[in-house]
Amino acid sequence: MTRWAMAIDLDRCTGCEACVVACHAENNIRLVGPEEAARGRAIHWLRIERYYEGEYPDVRVRFVPVLCQHCGAAPCEPVCPVYATYHTDEGLNAMVYNRCVGTRYCANNCPYSVRFFNWHAAPWPDPLQRQLNPDVAARPAGVMEKCTFCVQRIQRARQQAADEGRELRDGEVQPACAESCPTRAIVFGDLDDPDSRVARLSRSGRARRLLEELGTHPAVFYLARGARESSGEP
Amino acid sequence: MNPEDERLLLAPVERGSRGLRLGLVASALAAGVLCACWGYQIAHDLGVAGINRPVFWGVYITNFVFWIGISHAGTLISAILRLTGAEWRRPVTRCAEAITVFALAVGGLFPLIHLGRPWLFYWLLPLPNARGLWPNFRSPLLWDVTAIGTYFLGSSLYLFLPAIPDLAALRDRATGWRRRVYTWCALGWRGTPRQWHALENGIRVMAVLILPVAVSVHTIVSWDFAMSLQPMWHSTIFGPYFVAGAIYSGIAILVAVMAALRRGLGLGRYISETVFDNLGLLFLTMALVWAYFTFAEHLTVWYGNEPAEMAVFWERVSGRYAPAFWTMVVLNFAVPMLVLPFRRGRRPGPASLVAVGVLLGMWLERFLIIIPSLANPRLAYTVGRYVPSGVEWGITFGAFGLFVFLYHLFLRCVPAVSLWEMRAGAAAESDTSLAPEPAREGVR
Amino acid sequence: MRRRRFLQNSAAAAAAAMLHACARDEVAFIEQAVARSPHGPGESVWRGSVCQQCPAGCGVRVRLVDGDAKKLEGHPAHPVNRGGLCALGQAAVQELYHPDRLRGPWRLSRGQPSGAEPLDWEVALEELAQRLARAARSSPQGVWIGCGSVSWPAQYLWRRLAAALGLPPPVRLRSVEWEVEREAARRLFGLEDWPYFDLERADLVLSFGAPYLERWRSPVHYARALAEQRQEPRSRRGRSIHVEARLSATAAAVDRWIPVRPGGEGWLARAIARELLALGRASERAAAHYRRWFPGPDPPPESLATRCGVPQEAIAELARELAESERPLVLAGGPMAAQRHGLFHVAAALALNVLLGNLGREGGVLRPRRFDLERNLPPAPPLATLAAGLQRLRGQAPQAIVICDADPVHMLPPASGVEQALHGASFVAVMAQFLDDTALLADLCLPLHAPLERFDIVEPEAALHTAAIGVGAPLVEPLGATRHPGDIALALARALEVGEALAWPSVGALVEQVLQDLHRRTAPGGTGDFWSFYEDVLDRGGLWEERPALDGLEAAAPREPIPEPKLDRDASREPSLLLAFETHVRTAEGRGLHLPWIQQLPDLLSTVMWDSWIEMARADARRIGVRTGDRVRVSVEGQAAFEAFVVESPAAAPGVLALPLGGGQRDYGRWARERGVNPLRWLGAGEVEGVGLPAWGPVRARVEAAGPGRAALFGRGLRAPEDRPLRR
Numbered sequence A: 001m002t003r004w005a006m007a008i009d010l011d012r013c014t015g016c017e018a019c020v021v022a023c024h025a026e027n028n029i030r031l032v033g034p035e036e037a038a039r040g041r042a043i044h045w046l047r048i049e050r051y052y053e054g055e056y057p058d059v060r061v062r063f064v065p066v067l068c069q070h071c072g073a074a075p076c077e078p079v080c081p082v083y084a085t086y087h088t089d090e091g092l093n094a095m096v097y098n099r100c101v102g103t104r105y106c107a108n109n110c111p112y113s114v115r116f117f118n119w120h121a122a123p124w125p126d127p128l129q130r131q132l133n134p135d136v137a138a139r140p141a142g143v144m145e146k147c148t149f150c151v152q153r154i155q156r157a158r159q160q161a162a163d164e165g166r167e168l169r170d171g172e173v174q175p176a177c178a179e180s181c182p183t184r185a186i187v188f189g190d191l192d193d194p195d196s197r198v199a200r201l202s203r204s205g206r207a208r209r210l211l212e213e214l215g216t217h218p219a220v221f222y223l224a225r226g227a228r229e230s231s232g233e234p
Numbered sequence B: 001m002n003p004e005d006e007r008l009l010l011a012p013v014e015r016g017s018r019g020l021r022l023g024l025v026a027s028a029l030a031a032g033v034l035c036a037c038w039g040y041q042i043a044h045d046l047g048v049a050g051i052n053r054p055v056f057w058g059v060y061i062t063n064f065v066f067w068i069g070i071s072h073a074g075t076l077i078s079a080i081l082r083l084t085g086a087e088w089r090r091p092v093t094r095c096a097e098a099i100t101v102f103a104l105a106v107g108g109l110f111p112l113i114h115l116g117r118p119w120l121f122y123w124l125l126p127l128p129n130a131r132g133l134w135p136n137f138r139s140p141l142l143w144d145v146t147a148i149g150t151y152f153l154g155s156s157l158y159l160f161l162p163a164i165p166d167l168a169a170l171r172d173r174a175t176g177w178r179r180r181v182y183t184w185c186a187l188g189w190r191g192t193p194r195q196w197h198a199l200e201n202g203i204r205v206m207a208v209l210i211l212p213v214a215v216s217v218h219t220i221v222s223w224d225f226a227m228s229l230q231p232m233w234h235s236t237i238f239g240p241y242f243v244a245g246a247i248y249s250g251i252a253i254l255v256a257v258m259a260a261l262r263r264g265l266g267l268g269r270y271i272s273e274t275v276f277d278n279l280g281l282l283f284l285t286m287a288l289v290w291a292y293f294t295f296a297e298h299l300t301v302w303y304g305n306e307p308a309e310m311a312v313f314w315e316r317v318s319g320r321y322a323p324a325f326w327t328m329v330v331l332n333f334a335v336p337m338l339v340l341p342f343r344r345g346r347r348p349g350p351a352s353l354v355a356v357g358v359l360l361g362m363w364l365e366r367f368l369i370i371i372p373s374l375a376n377p378r379l380a381y382t383v384g385r386y387v388p389s390g391v392e393w394g395i396t397f398g399a400f401g402l403f404v405f406l407y408h409l410f411l412r413c414v415p416a417v418s419l420w421e422m423r424a425g426a427a428a429e430s431d432t433s434l435a436p437e438p439a440r441e442g443v444r
Numbered sequence C: 001m002r003r004r005r006f007l008q009n010s011a012a013a014a015a016a017a018m019l020h021a022c023a024r025d026e027v028a029f030i031e032q033a034v035a036r037s038p039h040g041p042g043e044s045v046w047r048g049s050v051c052q053q054c055p056a057g058c059g060v061r062v063r064l065v066d067g068d069a070k071k072l073e074g075h076p077a078h079p080v081n082r083g084g085l086c087a088l089g090q091a092a093v094q095e096l097y098h099p100d101r102l103r104g105p106w107r108l109s110r111g112q113p114s115g116a117e118p119l120d121w122e123v124a125l126e127e128l129a130q131r132l133a134r135a136a137r138s139s140p141q142g143v144w145i146g147c148g149s150v151s152w153p154a155q156y157l158w159r160r161l162a163a164a165l166g167l168p169p170p171v172r173l174r175s176v177e178w179e180v181e182r183e184a185a186r187r188l189f190g191l192e193d194w195p196y197f198d199l200e201r202a203d204l205v206l207s208f209g210a211p212y213l214e215r216w217r218s219p220v221h222y223a224r225a226l227a228e229q230r231q232e233p234r235s236r237r238g239r240s241i242h243v244e245a246r247l248s249a250t251a252a253a254v255d256r257w258i259p260v261r262p263g264g265e266g267w268l269a270r271a272i273a274r275e276l277l278a279l280g281r282a283s284e285r286a287a288a289h290y291r292r293w294f295p296g297p298d299p300p301p302e303s304l305a306t307r308c309g310v311p312q313e314a315i316a317e318l319a320r321e322l323a324e325s326e327r328p329l330v331l332a333g334g335p336m337a338a339q340r341h342g343l344f345h346v347a348a349a350l351a352l353n354v355l356l357g358n359l360g361r362e363g364g365v366l367r368p369r370r371f372d373l374e375r376n377l378p379p380a381p382p383l384a385t386l387a388a389g390l391q392r393l394r395g396q397a398p399q400a401i402v403i404c405d406a407d408p409v410h411m412l413p414p415a416s417g418v419e420q421a422l423h424g425a426s427f428v429a430v431m432a433q434f435l436d437d438t439a440l441l442a443d444l445c446l447p448l449h450a451p452l453e454r455f456d457i458v459e460p461e462a463a464l465h466t467a468a469i470g471v472g473a474p475l476v477e478p479l480g481a482t483r484h485p486g487d488i489a490l491a492l493a494r495a496l497e498v499g500e501a502l503a504w505p506s507v508g509a510l511v512e513q514v515l516q517d518l519h520r521r522t523a524p525g526g527t528g529d530f531w532s533f534y535e536d537v538l539d540r541g542g543l544w545e546e547r548p549a550l551d552g553l554e555a556a557a558p559r560e561p562i563p564e565p566k567l568d569r570d571a572s573r574e575p576s577l578l579l580a581f582e583t584h585v586r587t588a589e590g591r592g593l594h595l596p597w598i599q600q601l602p603d604l605l606s607t608v609m610w611d612s613w614i615e616m617a618r619a620d621a622r623r624i625g626v627r628t629g630d631r632v633r634v635s636v637e638g639q640a641a642f643e644a645f646v647v648e649s650p651a652a653a654p655g656v657l658a659l660p661l662g663g664g665q666r667d668y669g670r671w672a673r674e675r676g677v678n679p680l681r682w683l684g685a686g687e688v689e690g691v692g693l694p695a696w697g698p699v700r701a702r703v704e705a706a707g708p709g710r711a712a713l714f715g716r717g718l719r720a721p722e723d724r725p726l727r728r
């Protein structure tokens, strides 16, 4: 079986937010203007959370790129009354936009606040629509959306591998955020393959998961800042 | 019960009054605000409301919980009073049961109003379809749909059954199309002993059945929150806490409605001060129960000192929502404690003022349970804020209008006080030789 | 072209006959889908190209579907970006399809909304040619050409055209701080270029002001270098320290931030140098150089500590760390360089490299490597420096001004005199993709191709230790009647009868010729077929050396001392100091803010979207009664200046206000129009000493509350929950 997972190295991430724009460009995320953004309607499937520690002049800052954690026991899933959000065989938390009726319950029950609602219909002033990714559905008003782990790229890579009559290789599937990351902080792959990079990183002494104590079994591993040699990493 | 009583109680139905007509028109206009705002929202998407990320639920869900809570007045109280044979219930039951049905109707609208794509609401219903797609019964929202649907059916039946003899009486007095309608509604009631027997049994069975349903309904509404992982939602006492709050707000609206009926329809003879005195004691009791739960809930959170929960806690008691919180404490606890313990405080005037305050306080309580938790998610980066929009306020206001409108319609159709139950009560009282046996009449 | 016409015609005929009732739009859509793509409908095609959103020159791969560009990715093998792209680069495809792109030439009337009139290219070029000819006839000095394009053909052909017409060379339009950094490199290392900092192999990186993880020279390259410095198979994790008055995103991402007093950066460097000299870490030769750059007597340590605002012990500790490090490296630059004493700050910091002896060594300061593209081309004098260009602008008001692909009105402080000169000139022509602040002041506005619509060569402006160029070809059909700035130069040459000096039929031909030359040089003996080489370069989107080289670099013999600031008492009575900073997407040039993806990107630290903001300390905010999200009115040196949102920051120094660069464009498309504040309008102050450019930097200012606002903040929380004090 395949279980998709991600490792994000916080010792590499510089908070440049290239990944954030890459996600927009890949996933047809709608434009939210300044007024709506001020009302808390901005959509960023991936965000860089910034936390301060201490006060001037003794300040430190932590960055955490936060996206859907594709929880193994996802609290967003059972509460959806129409199965619009569900778990795939490969460990993805998937969204069926057409099925969503817009109760927003799933968003309330996501401890990571990574689900976003389409409060309005999306404007694509001509010719901006020519950039839209044909592999990704544009969402109508009234439905929920969130990071998909770039499922369309998984499909594309799998199709290509099938066309070439071979297995999918580790590192072949690159979500848009990972591919754009200047520091290569994001690693994506199959956790069930013990030799994949992501599986090896998930076993590192630096690996932690966000709000793990809630029992959500996130599929995103964060590698703490600090030296890799002391953490027994390969 | 003499013919004059009967004329007085039937007057609103048979002749109406200027006040009633005025109320009907005014409340229809107010209900129109709801329709207009909702129509606007459907045309311009849910974005016209103030809800956002992370406050995905706002006053619509507040209203939902509030109105479903309100609905516990009638049926639950009337059922308890019937089962315990409390004599003073007689003038109360009908108007209380009607509150339940209409509050449920209004409350039930809100989950629809709040949907992103309300035209697809039927996807929440287990309707057979070619694709074999069923709703997800693991979702508390489905439990809601089921519980509220059952409660609505049950309480409608429970309102209807005891009204049959009165509907028959109206049939007998009416002419023209009204007669046809009442004939249909009265289901051929003739008042034969067999029919009386069946009616009594039916009411008794319904009273027993409706109690667990009522308790389950607000328990399940509370589980919409308690089943989640949100800080200060994930609480085991939410079930009983919500039920207590529901009964509390239910009594409040009952007191307010009865005081209004007393004045508006001149029913002071029937809905007497004794009724208010008794109801006031129940009201006081529920104030204490509610305060106990609220205190317990906040104390345990504070003592546990879990960071994510404390963020919500402080937001409520000393942060942005503190004004609302302390207003709630004053209205729901301080004022009732200062007024209701005294016999004079339980008279219709002061009691109804307290009741209006408690209604406002309980609305705030629902708001305070929902919004501060959502505005303070576990990952503190995403803390949010929420200001309801004009559309949301319009719909909130319109919901009260709709309730009043439905209630006015009801008053024009069925006597607010059950004629036959009052008659039965009077008979029991005057026939002193039969006095020791009211229990035999049981639920009548 | 013919094929497309044919398809269009036949499809339209078929549509007219058969799909009579069909919506026009849909027919048009189907036609286009078929006509635009040489590949099957819906098929993805990947082609190489080069990013031109900033001068860094990252290599990209473009995903094309049905003739439209869909997505850009970094080229994994390109030495500048090694597969990554920054936020601005990611957004380039949105620029391509921006609804407000200029799609045809316009006659404008100097910022007046009335009187704008679309023109044909023939008319526009004719007019431009006549105006240039007339101005050149009266006085060659009367023509002023500015070029900010990162496209090498654009630069070369305009330089060539100017030379052929006997005009002064075009002026390089870059922000002040770039020019100051270059002057420092000239003085310290004798480079007519920017040095390369080998950050990846350094074990201790000390940066002064340089926002190398935000934008600066090459954000993708240096961010990757820092990541490798920390993590790749190294015996020890490298460390990084950043010195800056404000906690920038770079300061936040490195291991340690050392806050300095604004304007104290150079003094900190001098203080460290003093310690290093005392520790005997520097060679004698290096020490002698240093003494001649900074001949003044060293101020006493206490005085140095007060001037830079860093405690004496901390300075000594820092110097010890540097001295003990095997491969220390010091970088300097950024907005700090644009201050009046910017040259002092940058040079004092960079001179530490000389003391540490890391010039031309692994993990040190290296000589940049370039392909010499012009070796076998007709010569063209280099671009004039900005300082020389502005000098000329002030001397004699030019008759005709031509600006190519830059917005000097926005990116230079008003003291540069560019805006007055534009107002004063009798003719202004601007080549631009959008109606920016400079284009607004034009008489004639010539629309440019987007990078993906044209042939191009881009050299990383600040080159690496690996020579590299990016090569682009037209991958999509132009959105409108736009042209390459180089093609405009070629057309003008023909119209002005200097065609034989610019004999290429098009930019594409020039690109081909340069590649032919490179083919001969890089493939010794001219082995291999040129056309397969050409295809390969176009497909990869560039040409680069496979491995870095270690080119020697020596300290330049000091000719003149670096001017040191005098200690003038601050006489101002304004309570606060206002400074401006770069972010990942905001620079003085303001590029990218016309794109919604960039406008809506939450700033990393403040999380503000869609606007400028004033960052200040919480205590200062409380004092004037404002909170995050409220509006404040700012006055600079007693003059009412602007309004902005407040963002409280736990990292802000008391009394310091900070404002991001970029923003405040008058037009620049619907998403940038009148949005935010351009700090350069308010922060200009005197000249950069020793460089002769208009300075901008911290100024005295005052803020007062201006009522509540509705700021668009993405993350309002400042502290992780477990970190949150029990009561806020």
Ligand SMILES: Nc1nc2c(c(=O)[nH]1)N[C@H]1C(S)=C(S)[C@@H](COP(=O)(O)OP(=O)(O)OC[C@H]3O[C@@H](n4cnc5c(=O)[nH]c(N)nc54)[C@H](O)[C@@H]3O)O[C@H]1N2
Residues within 6 Å of the ligand: B130, B131, B132
């Ligand atoms: N307006 C409009 N009309 C269209 C089209 C359109 O795009 N727009 N598309 C056209 C096209 S391309 C198609 S293919 C048709 C499709 O039209 P239909 O063939 O009607 O397709 P479905 O609606 O999927 O219905 C198929 C039925 O088969 C049932 N079914 C599913 N699995 C099985 C099974 O294993 N055995 C049996 N016996 N039944 C099963 C399903 O429950 C369903 O009732 O529609 C055509 N009609």
Ligand SMILES: Nc1nc2c(c(=O)[nH]1)N[C@H]1C(S)=C(S)[C@@H](COP(=O)(O)OP(=O)(O)OC[C@H]3O[C@@H](n4cnc5c(=O)[nH]c(N)nc54)[C@H](O)[C@@H]3O)O[C@H]1N2
Residues within 6 Å of the ligand: C026, C030
């Ligand atoms: N969710 C969901 N998915 C399904 C199905 C379903 O029922 N539900 N049904 C499945 C079935 S049976 C089918 S057949 C497929 C159909 O899947 P698609 O083939 O994707 O079907 P459409 O969306 O109907 O049409 C595709 C596009 O063709 C364009 N088009 C129309 N006429 C022409 C033309 O003359 N030339 C060209 N070039 N384009 C034209 C239309 O504008 C439309 O954008 O979907 C399958 N997928």
Ligand code: SF4
Residues within 6 Å of the ligand: A067, A068, A069, A070, A071, A074, A075, A076, A077, A093, A109, A110, A111, A112, A113, A114, A115, A146, A216
């Ligand atoms: S992170 Fe949130 S949305 Fe994603 S799977 Fe977990 S609970 Fe669901």
Ligand code: SF4
Residues within 6 Å of the ligand: A079, A080, A081, A082, A083, A084, A085, A099, A100, A101, A102, A103, A104, A105, A106, A107, A143, A144
């Ligand atoms: S918003 Fe959509 S996905 Fe989320 S719970 Fe409701 S129906 Fe399901």
Ligand code: SF4
Residues within 6 Å of the ligand: A022, A023, A024, A026, A027, A045, A046, A067, A068, A146, A147, A148, A149, A150, A175, A176, A177, A178
């Ligand atoms: S995995 Fe894909 S969808 Fe998810 S954040 Fe990254 S780019 Fe966005």
Ligand code: SF4
Residues within 6 Å of the ligand: A012, A013, A014, A015, A016, A017, A018, A019, A020, A048, A065, A177, A180, A181, A182, A183, A184, A185, A186
């Ligand atoms: S692109 Fe990479 S380095 Fe930049 S913020 Fe995202 S994860 Fe961090």
Ligand code: SF4
Residues within 6 Å of the ligand: C051, C052, C053, C054, C055, C056, C057, C058, C081, C084, C085, C086, C087, C088, C089, C090, C218, C219, C220
């Ligand atoms: S650094 Fe410059 S060249 Fe590289 S991707 Fe970003 S904008 Fe483009």
